[in-house]
Amino acid sequence: MDKFADMTMFVSIVKHKGLAAAGRELGLSPATVTSRLKALEQRYGVKLLNRSTRHLSLTDSGALYYQSSLEIINNVNEAESLLQSGLNEVKGTLKIAAPSDIGRQAILPILTSFCQQYPNVIPHLYLNDTLTNITESGVDIVIRYGELADSSLISRRLASSQRVLCASPEYLRKHGIPTTPSELTDHHCLALFRSHEELTRWHFRQGDAHQSVAVQPRRFSDDGEVIRRWALDGYGIALKSLLDVQQDINSDKLQVVLSDYRVNFTASNSASSSDLNVVYVSRQYQPKRIRLFLDFLLSEFETPSW
Structure with missing residues (x-):
């Protein structure tokens, strides 16, 4: 039983939104991917995916397993990188989703400054005004206006607004x-x-x-x-x-x-319903580059210069 291989397979299924595509990435037949996914669900006694001929979506248990698997894979990759380089180097991808307007005005210059300090970090900045599902998207950090609906996520206020x-x-x-x-x-x-x-x-x-x-x-x-x-x-x-x-x-x-x-835009009477927040899953098992960027981001919003 290779739990890490199962995690890698499951993350690939979610990323590609299909079992066949995941199999192609991992060099596995569709039948093998299907069999291993069934065995994985049987092992834990939960359904991880809702599957139809045209659509695939995460169940609540699947979303939890996916995010946990993604964190573990990222940490393993970072540990391997540190061992191979022999240095406590900050490197890897950093995926951020932000509203278009504040993303260009504030997040872009902050991210640029951060990457100048850590040139081996590869930024992915997604600018759109659609509410990003952090659990399914593979994004590390979501910056958004308004209150948090998902209590399983962590939200910290970057700035008060109206x-x-x-x-x-x-x-x-x-x-x-x-x-x-x-x-x-x-x-x-x-x-x-x-x-x-x-x-x-x-x-x-x-x-x-x-x-x-x-x-x-x-x-x-x-x-x-x-x-x-x-x-x-x-x-x-x-x-x-x-x-x-x-x-x-x-x-x-x-x-x-x-x-x-x-x-x-809503009837909310909450004073914080228009604040700008940073949303993420957990700091406990985050790669160092994500922890460092969160600290950098919060510090920059304390004394904005954009």
Whole structure:
């Protein structure tokens, strides 16, 4: 019984989203992969994968086994690297997913600085505004706005923030400044869509009062930086994280509207629902490069220079 080989096989199955593809990577026949996967599930008495002719997905037990296997494989690879080099060298891949806008403005320069200190670290930076499933994606670190739904993950706040409505001074001169949320229905709004969902219902709180407005956007994008660029170019009003647009506001390129209201994409009343967080699985068995980057990232956000 080679548990490490089983872990390697299972990680390959998840990575390639198929048993046949995993077999090709490992030099195993599809029948062998299927047989070993069945034996693995029988050994632990749990189902690890939901399988159909066209789709494969992790069960809760499978997600736990996958993440644990991935950590063990990474640690073994790092241990072998240290033994082979004879040095306590920081090297290997570092996979990070971040929202597009703050990713370019803040995470990219921080990652660049980190890799200058550790040139043998190979960064993978994924910039998108889709909520990344860290368990299934193989990403080491996810940076995201909002509260954490999965209690099995660790989340640490990088920066406090809030969401604001903003537009260029040119747009506001042409179309006027809204004074109530309901007036947004008469304005050109710029909307984000995420996971095929159009975020067109914006929520407003003022004290204990809550209301929502279904805006009629003139432009949509799944990229937060595109929304920001459209706002800067005078195409409408955007709902953005303050962290994304703070520099634009400071330089008078964008102007906040309806500042008396707390605005969000959801009806959440939590003060932390718009904060920027770093999310990861566990520090206990992380490769050194990941632990070092987390410490570096948290330190950089204490005294931001971007």
